[in-house]
Amino acid sequence: MAVIEIKNVAKRFGEYQALQDINLTIEDQEFMVLLGASGCGKSTLLRIICGLETATEGEVWIGGKRVDHLPPKDRGISMVFQNYAVFPHLTVFENIAFGLRMKKLPDDEVTRRVERTAGLMHIDQLLQRYSGELSGGQRQRVAVARALAMEPDVILMDEPLSNLDALLRMEMRAELKGVLAESNTTAIYVTHDQVEAMSMADRISVMHKGEIVQAASPIEVYRNPAAEFVAGFIGNPPMNFLPAAPAGSGQWHVAGQVIEGPQVDRALRFAVRPEDVRPAETGLTAVARIVEPLGAHLLVTCDIEGEMFRAVLDSDLAIRSGDKLILAPQPDRVRWFDPETTKAVA
Amino acid sequence: MSDAASVSGHSTNKAGRFVYVSGVVLLCAWVLIPLYLLLVNTLSSPEAVNSFPKSFLPGFDLGSLEFFAGFSGMLVALKNSIIVAAITMVLSILIGAPAGYALSRFEFRGKEVFRLLILLTRAFPLPLLALPLAVLFIRTGLDDTAFGLALVHTTLAVPFAVLITFSLFSGIPLELEEAAWTLGCTRLTAFTKVVLPLILPGITASAIFAFVISWNEVFAAAVLTIENRTLTAFLLQTLSESPLHLKFAGGFILVVPALVFIFAVRKYLFAMWGIANR
Numbered sequence: 001m002a003v004i005e006i007k008n009v010a011k012r013f014g015e016y017q018a019l020q021d022i023n024l025t026i027e028d029q030e031f032m033v034l035l036g037a038s039g040c041g042k043s044t045l046l047r048i049i050c051g052l053e054t055a056t057e058g059e060v061w062i063g064g065k066r067v068d069h070l071p072p073k074d075r076g077i078s079m080v081f082q083n084y085a086v087f088p089h090l091t092v093f094e095n096i097a098f099g100l101r102m103k104k105l106p107d108d109e110v111t112r113r114v115e116r117t118a119g120l121m122h123i124d125q126l127l128q129r130y131s132g133e134l135s136g137g138q139r140q141r142v143a144v145a146r147a148l149a150m151e152p153d154v155i156l157m158d159e160p161l162s163n164l165d166a167l168l169r170m171e172m173r174a175e176l177k178g179v180l181a182e183s184n185t186t187a188i189y190v191t192h193d194q195v196e197a198m199s200m201a202d203r204i205s206v207m208h209k210g211e212i213v214q215a216a217s218p219i220e221v222y223r224n225p226a227a228e229f230v231a232g233f234i235g236n237p238p239m240n241f242l243p244a245a246p247a248g249s250g251q252w253h254v255a256g257q258v259i260e261g262p263q264v265d266r267a268l269r270f271a272v273r274p275e276d277v278r279p280a281e282t283g284l285t286a287v288a289r290i291v292e293p294l295g296a297h298l299l300v301t302c303d304i305e306g307e308m309f310r311a312v313l314d315s316d317l318a319i320r321s322g323d324k325l326i327l328a329p330q331p332d333r334v335r336w337f338d339p340e341t342t343k344a345v346a
Numbered sequence: 347m348s349d350a351a352s353v354s355g356h357s358t359n360k361a362g363r364f365v366y367v368s369g370v371v372l373l374c375a376w377v378l379i380p381l382y383l384l385l386v387n388t389l390s391s392p393e394a395v396n397s398f399p400k401s402f403l404p405g406f407d408l409g410s411l412e413f414f415a416g417f418s419g420m421l422v423a424l425k426n427s428i429i430v431a432a433i434t435m436v437l438s439i440l441i442g443a444p445a446g447y448a449l450s451r452f453e454f455r456g457k458e459v460f461r462l463l464i465l466l467t468r469a470f471p472l473p474l475l476a477l478p479l480a481v482l483f484i485r486t487g488l489d490d491t492a493f494g495l496a497l498v499h500t501t502l503a504v505p506f507a508v509l510i511t512f513s514l515f516s517g518i519p520l521e522l523e524e525a526a527w528t529l530g531c532t533r534l535t536a537f538t539k540v541v542l543p544l545i546l547p548g549i550t551a552s553a554i555f556a557f558v559i560s561w562n563e564v565f566a567a568a569v570l571t572i573e574n575r576t577l578t579a580f581l582l583q584t585l586s587e588s589p590l591h592l593k594f595a596g597g598f599i600l601v602v603p604a605l606v607f608i609f610a611v612r613k614y615l616f617a618m619w620g621i622a623n624r
C-alpha cells in the first residue's frame with residue numbers, strides 16, 4: 001500500500017517561488033502524470049517527494065507515514081532521472097544490479113531481475129556495455145530498467161521516454177504502462193508530451209507556474225478544463241476563446257450570435273474545442289484564413305471579429321482561404337471562463 | 347567575399363601561425379635547453395665540465411653520479427625526502443579532498459571568499475614565516491623532525507589539493523550520487539561506490555603533485571631541519587662548497603624525479619588550471 005499525500009507543499013529557491021501550495025493525493029497503484037510547460041516545477045516536485053530536495057513548507061506522506069525527514073533510501077522509492085544518471089564506471093548489467101546489490105539480494109535473484117527488466121526495456125543485448133558506449137535513448141532505458149528492477153512501492157519518472165524516436169516511444173509507452181499495472185506500483189510520471197499524458201495516465205495533474213491547476217482523469221481534463229491555462233495547453237490545436245457579453249437571463253452575445261450560457265452578470269469568455277464546431281445555417285460568422293488538409297481532417301484557421309479561431313472540419317468540404325463560413329458550436333461542448341480569475345464557470 | 351579580403355585573411359592566418367609556432371619553440375627551448383645542458387654536464391668528466399669550449403654532446407662519464415651514490419649522508423637525505431614527501435602527500439589529500447568535495451557539493455556562506463583564501467595562502471612568502479615557525483617548532487619539539495617539516499609542506503600543497511579535487515568532484519554530476527541515494531545508498535556508501543571509483547585516478551595525481559611540491563621545497567627544509575635534512579636542503583648545503591661538476595650532478599638528481607612525476611600527472615594539472623582560469 002503506497003498512497004502518496006502531498007500537503008501544502010511550497011518550495012522557494014532564494015526569492016524564486018518554484019512551488020506554491022501543492023495539495024495532491026495519489027492513490028495506491030495509481031498512474032499519475034504531471035504535465036506542464038518547461039520550468040513549471042515538475043522535477044522540483046518529484047525531487048521533494050523523493051527526498052533529494054527539502055520543501056520550504058508542507059508535508060509529504062507515503063503509505064500513511066510522514067517521510068519529510070527520511071533520506072531517499074528509506075522512502076521505498078525508485079526514481080528515473082531526467083538526465084539518466086547512468087553510472088559511467090559500471091556496465092549496464094551492474095547499473096541495473098546496483099540497487100539490488102545494495103539490498104544484498106542473492107546473486108541468482110539479481111541476475112534474474114536484471115535480465116527480466118533488461119528484456120522489458122529491449123536492452124538485453126547491451127548488458128556488458130558501459131554508458132559511454134550507449135546512445136541517449138539506450139541510456140534512458142537503462143535508467144528505467146534500473147528503477148524497475150528495484151520493484152519499488154513507488155516509482156517516480158522524470159521524462160523517461162523523451163529521448164526515444166516516435167515509434168519506439170509508442171511501443172515503450174504501452175509496455176511501461178503494462179509492467180507498472182502488473183507490478184502494483186504507484187507511479188508519478190513527468191512529461192510535457194500531452195499525447196503521452198493522455199494515453200498513459202489514470203489521472204493528469206496539470207501544473208502551471210508552480211501550482212497544480214487541475215488534477216483529474218485525462219478525459220475530464222480534456223472536456224472540462226478547470227482554467228483557461230488547461231484549455232489552452234491541452235489539445236492540439238488547443239481550445240478556442242471568444243469574448244462574451246451578457247444578454248440577460250443566461251443568454252450571451254458571442255460574435256453577434258446569442259448563445260445559452262451560465263447565469264452570471266459580468267463579462268465571460270466563451271470557449272469551444274476546434275473539433276466541436278460544424279458548418280451550419282446559423283452560428284458564428286467566420287472568414288477562413290489558412291486551410292491545412294491533414295488527411296483525415298481539414299484544419300481551418302479563421303477570423304471571427306478579429307479573434308483567431310481554429311476549426312477541425314471534415315476533409316470533404318471544399319473550403320478555400322477567404323471563404324465565409326458559418327460555424328455552429330455543439331451546445332453541450334461549450335465552456336465558459338471568467339476572464340478575471342481565468343477559472344471555469346459552470 | 348572579395349579576393350582582397352580572402353588574401354588578407356589568409357595572410358593574418360599565416361602570421362598568427364608563425365607567432366604561434368615560434369612561441370611554442372621559444373617556450374620549449376626555455377625549458378629544455380637548461381635541462382639538456384644539465385644532462386650533458388652531469389654525464390661529463392670533471393675536466394670536460396671545467397674546460398672551454400664546451401662540448402654539446404654528453405661524454406657518458408658516470409663519475410659524478412657515482413660520487414653521489416657513495417657520498418655519506420646522501421642516502422639518509424634521500425630517505426628523509428621520501429618520508430617527508432609521503433607524509434605531505436597523505437596529509438594534503440586527507441585535508442584537501444574533503445574541502446574540495448565540500449566546495450563542489452555544498453552551498454555555504456562565504457564560499458567564494460573561501461576559495462580565494464585558499465589561493466591567497468600561496469601569496470604568503472615562506473621566508474617571512476620562517477623565523478616564527480622555527481621558534482614555534484623548537485618550543486613544541488617539532489623542529490628537525492620529518493613530521494614537522496611535512497606539516498609545513500602540507501600547508502604548501504593543500505591549496506593545490508583542494509583546487510584539483512574541487513575540479514574533479516565538480517566534473518562528477520550530482521545526479522550520479524542522487525541516483526545512488528535513491529538506490530539504497532547513504533551519503534557515505536554513495537561516495538565510496540560511485541564517486542570514489544570515478545575520482546581515484548585524479549586523487550592519485552593530486553597526491554603525486556603534493557609529493558613533488560614537498561620534494562622540491564628547499565627553504566623550509568633548510569631552516570627547520572639540521573640533522574634530518576631532506577635531499578634538497580642537504581644538497582644545497584653541501585653543494586655550495588662543492589666543485590662545479592658535482593653541482594651539476596646534484597641538480598640533475600633533484601630535477602629528474604620531479605619531472606617524471608609532473609609528466610605523469612600533467613592531464614590533471616591542466617584540469618586544475620582550467621578551473622583556476624575561470
Ligand SMILES: Nc1ncnc2c1ncn2[C@@H]1O[C@H](COP(=O)(O)OP(=O)(O)OP(=O)(O)O)[C@@H](O)[C@H]1O
Pocket residue numbers: 013016018036037038039040041042043044045082192
Ligand atoms: N537548485 C535550484 N536553484 C534555483 N532555482 C532552481 C533550482 N532548481 C530548479 N530551479 C528553478 O525552479 C523552476 C522549476 O524547475 P524544474 O526543474 O522543477 O522545472 P521542470 O518543470 O522540471 O522543467 P523541465 O520540463 O524543463 O524539466 C525553474 O524555473 C528552475 O529555474
Ligand SMILES: [Mg+2]
Pocket residue numbers: 042043044082158
Ligand atoms: Mg524537469
